Amino acid sequence: MFADYHVHTEFSSDSVYPMEQVLEDAIAMGMDEICFTEHVDYGVKKDWDSEGPVKYYGDKPYLNADYPAYAAKVYRLRPKYGAEINIKMGLEFGMQEHTIPQYEALAQNAPFDKNPLDFIILSVHQVEDKEFWTQEFQEGKSQKEYNEGYYEELLRVAKAYKGYSVLGHLDMILRYDKAGVYPFGKVKPLVSEILKTAIQDGKGLELNTSYHRYGLQDTTPSVEILKLYRSMGGEILTIGSDSHEPGHLGAYIHEGKQLLESLGFRYFCTYDEMVPIFHKL
Numbered sequence: 594m595f596a597d598y599h600v601h602t603e604f605s606s607d608s609v610y611p612m613e614q615v616l617e618d619a620i621a622m623g624m625d626e627i628c629f630t631e632h633v634d635y636g637v638k639k640d641w642d643s644e645g646p647v648k649y650y651g652d653k654p655y656l657n658a659d660y661p662a663y664a665a666k667v668y669r670l671r672p673k674y675g676a677e678i679n680i681k682m683g684l685e686f687g688m689q690e691h692t693i694p695q696y697e698a699l700a701q702n703a704p705f706d707k708n709p710l711d712f713i714i715l716s717v718h719q720v721e722d723k724e725f726w727t728q729e730f731q732e733g734k735s736q737k738e739y740n741e742g743y744y745e746e747l748l749r750v751a752k753a754y755k756g757y758s759v760l761g762h763l764d765m766i767l768r769y770d771k772a773g774v775y776p777f778g779k780v781k782p783l784v785s786e787i788l789k790t791a792i793q794d795g796k797g798l799e800l801n802t803s804y805h806r807y808g809l810q811d812t813t814p815s816v817e818i819l820k821l822y823r824s825m826g827g828e829i830l831t832i833g834s835d836s837h838e839p840g841h842l843g844a845y846i847h848e849g850k851q852l853l854e855s856l857g858f859r860y861f862c863t864y865d866e867m868v869p870i871f872h873k874l
């Protein structure tokens with residue numbers, strides 16, 4: 594089973610990759626299942642249909658996915674490509690503690706009340722409505738403050754919100770840390786608490802294979818975090834490329850499986866309407 598469980602398309606504000614093209618490319622590389630995980634980032638992005646001024650990054654408006662158009666397209670393309678590839682409908686929630694109610698409403702209302710989501714990635718991309726990738730959150734803080742601030746926010750969200758499937762790119766603050774790698778030992782108690790919460794809630798952890806293109810020394814999350822998860826009894830794992838453009842799709846998924854197997858894991862998961870399905874690595 595070759596599956597990519599973290600894929601952005603034209604429905605995400607930072608991608609222009611047309612969904613049909615993603616599917617054709619995925620089929621060409623022999624992928625069996627794909628899960629689209631379009632961005633939703635309340636707090637910093639408005640919904641696609643909201644009024645008033647809109648920020649732009651490059652040519653694209655900085656908005657959340659157009660949910661009705663997204664769901665309609667997935668449902669339209671499933672019969673067209675379904676003989677060749679399983680198409681799952683997911684979202685990536687860029688959550689903060691203060692935006693939790695907006696995500697709860699989104700997952701329960703149209704179009705997702707009638708077109709159920711298969712999979713939700715819980716990510717933290719911002720704290721205090723400040724982005725990491727622009728350095729806005731890190732600016733004016735010590736390395737300790739922004740690293741711990743990130744994990745503290747993720748812990749608060751994981752304790753309060755139970756509607757997700759897996760924790761996305763758990764140590765992603767490392768991607769944007771200009772001061773280098775903050776020692777894992779200093780955040781290990783926080784990471785342990787986050788993993789414990791996820792395991793108790795029946796949630797999983799994502800292996801995000803984008804570490805190659807970000808030039809990181811370690812995987813995302815790190816091998817140490819993956820080992821910790823296993824030692825705590827964690828078994829639910831998904832593997833995703835975090836694709837935004839053609840070169841990303843499906844990249845290093847096979848390598849990811851080998852890594853997980855070498856760490857003693859036996860299964861990875863796909864999802865169907867939020868229920869994990871286990872596959873041998």
Ligand SMILES: [Zn+2]
Nearest residue numbers: 685716761762
């Ligand atoms: Zn993300």
Ligand SMILES: [Zn+2]
Nearest residue numbers: 599601685835
């Ligand atoms: Zn993503």
